[in-house]
Amino acid sequence: MSGSRQGFGRLREGMARIAYGNPLYAMMLGGRTPASLSCVPPDPWPGDSDSGGAILAGMFRFAGQTVGLDAGGGPAWKPPGASPGWTAAMHGFDWLRDLRAVGGDNARRRARGLVLYWLDHNASWHGQTWAPAVLGARVANWIGLHDFFCASADDAFRARVFDSLARQTRHLARVVPGRLDGLALLTALKGLAYGGFCLPGQERQGMEALRLLERELPRQVLPDGGHLERNPSSQLQALRHLIDLRAVLRTARVEVPESLQHAIDRMTPALRFFRHGDGGLALFNGAREEDAALVDAVLAHADARGRPLKSAPHTGFERLIAGRTLVLMDTGAPPPPGLDEHAHAGTLSLEVSVGKERMIVNCGSHPVDSGPWRAALAATAAHSTTVLAETNSSEVREAGGLGRRPTHVGCERQEVDGAALVVATHNGYAKTHGYLHRRRVYLADNGEDLRGEDTMEPVLGASPAAQPFTVRFHLHPLVQATVIQQGAAVLLQMPGGSAWRLRASGGTVEVSESVYLGTGDEPRRTSQVAVTATAGPEAATVKWALRRERKTA
Structure with missing residues (x-):
């Protein structure tokens, strides 16, 4: 299946190269060059001045890779060995905000120089650098950041930028939606809307982007406001794209469709749903913590009220909160399939934070989300859940996506007097091993008593072979773990001074090494608590309890 998919991918690339990578097609993209933009939408998003400083120094660090200037003293737009993520980030031009964050004429001149260098070396179609999502990001960034790098430039520079924008928008209109889906499609539609409504004479493309967006929103934005990819980082980016699309329409004096406004209104509480007390996001399905300042900015500009949901049944997440515990x-x-490129085999995993401090986490994801990094961090064992026979609950493909996966995940929730109980089951091990995984999680009303049960239950009518299983609790790097009570419990010391006791029965408790990649490019060393047991013909259960230690006088 994977080989045939790659074969079809190569065939499509070859056909695209024939269709678009020839001089005749380049001529077809020509047309009247706009003398100016008809409108410039606001760009309120923060940049990273440290990253901007690195770009000024000639270092381009994206997606976990750093590439310097080429032999000619310019950026290497297509360096050997660059990952698709690096290439997409480099050619998407989000980093213009980082230069803007540095500020000053030097940063502005560097931005112009890099755009000009791109125009000199990338004006014609290329499969990666003109991919619809990359192109959409670039068009939106060049237009949205116009006032930073282009407004005060000379006429010759501005003419080249506007001519390229018109050509890129015309190409984008020809290839969207194509086979795009999910966040990538929203990115491309955003670029088409920017080009259509901000470049004179391109209004028809803008209206087509709006038509496609209205068709796509009911599918991608679920009734509870979650995004179809089930990734908190994708939730953040999708909401940001919708906010930008609304801003373009308002700036261009085009009526904002009710479906767009309603999607923003639903997605905003859902984004709050995924925030920990430190302001960052939970690490599910390849998400990163993300910059808390960016999350704040997106929530502020969404201008949509709504408290975080307790339950997101359509997206498939639960949020238990009591006292200071989340x-x-x-x-x-x-x-x-098709929306699972970054998905992880972390079904029924959980994360726990107390106040602004993360305690139990998933391991996260590496910016180079392929190969060994993906195999390790997308594995079930890299999540705070149960793994049977060291086998992933979903098949993880190193090139991206999932193969075999649970076909049914059930969940029930009860609340009584401020306490909450969630009972969930998945059948990811049913066909491979003959077991169901059932997890019960209870949080008391004071938030200082969290209890759980993880059961490996034979499928009805099956007599599966005995198998080892492990319940894992990965800890944030700032949490210190000490085995106590002759190995029956683990004391978790939080950075703020509080302590929690994790006890377990039904298995053997040990503390071992783990890694954390919620932020940055390098893994941080941390610990995990693992409870190992054996499943047999009868259901086997590991019970665990996490309680806050009371200080004694």
Whole structure:
């Protein structure tokens, strides 16, 4: 299946090269060059001045890779060995905000120089650098950041930029939606809307982007406001794209469709749903913590009220909160094929934070989300859940996506007097091993008593072979773990001074090494608590309890 998919991919690339990578097609993209933009939408998003400083120094660090200037003293637009993520980031021009964050004429001149260098070396179609999502990001960034790098430039520079924008928009209109889906399609539609409504004479493309967007929103934005990819980082980016699209329409004096406004209104509480107390996001399905300042900015500019949901049944997550304790739990099936490129085998995993401090986490994801990094971090064992026979609950493909996966994930929730109980089950091990995984999680009303049960239950009518299983609790790097009570419990010391006791029965408790990649490019060393047991013909259960230690006088 994977080989045939790659074969079809190569065939499509070859056909696209024939269709678009020839001089005749380049001539077809020509047309009247706009003398100016008809409108410039606001760009309120923060940049990273440290990253901008690195770009000024000639270092381009994206997607976990750093590339310097080429032999000619310019950026290497297509360096050997660059990952698709690096290439997409480099050619998408989000980093213009980082230069803007540095400020000053030097940063502005560097931005112009890099755009000019791109025009000199990338004016014609290329499969990666003119991919619809990359192109959409570039068009939106060049227009949205016009006032930073282009407004005060000379006429010759501005003419080249506007001519290229018109050509790129015409190409985008020809290839969208194509086979795009999910966040990538929203990115491309955003670029088409920017080009259509901000470049004179391109209004027809803008209206087509709006038509496609209205068709796509009911599918991608689920009734509870979650995004179809089930990835908190994708939730953030999708909401940001919709806010930008609304801003373009308002600036161009085009009526904002009710479906767009309603999608923003629903997605905003859903984004709050995924936030821990430190302001960052939970690490499910390849998400990163993200910059808390960016999350704040997106929520502020969404201008939509709504408290975080307790339950997101359509997206498949539960949120338990009491006192200062927050529990987030993945209780849904993985995203469907085609939208699972970054998905993880973390069904029924949970994360726990107390106040602004993360305690129990998933391991996260590496910016180079392929190969060994993906195999390790997308594995079930890299999540705070149960793994049977060291086998992933969903098949993880190193090149991206999932193969075999749970076909059913059930969840029930009860609340009584401020306490909450969630019971969820998945059948990811049913066909491979003959077992169901059932997890019960209870949070008391004071938030200082969290209890759980993880059961490996034979499928009805099956007599599966005995198998080892392990319940894992990965800890944030700032949490210190010490085995106590002759190995029956683990004391978790939080950075703020509080302590929690994790006890377990039904298995052997040990503390071992783990890694954390919620932020940055390098893994941080941390610990995990693992409870190992054996499943047999009868259901086997590991019970665990996490309680805050009371200080004694």
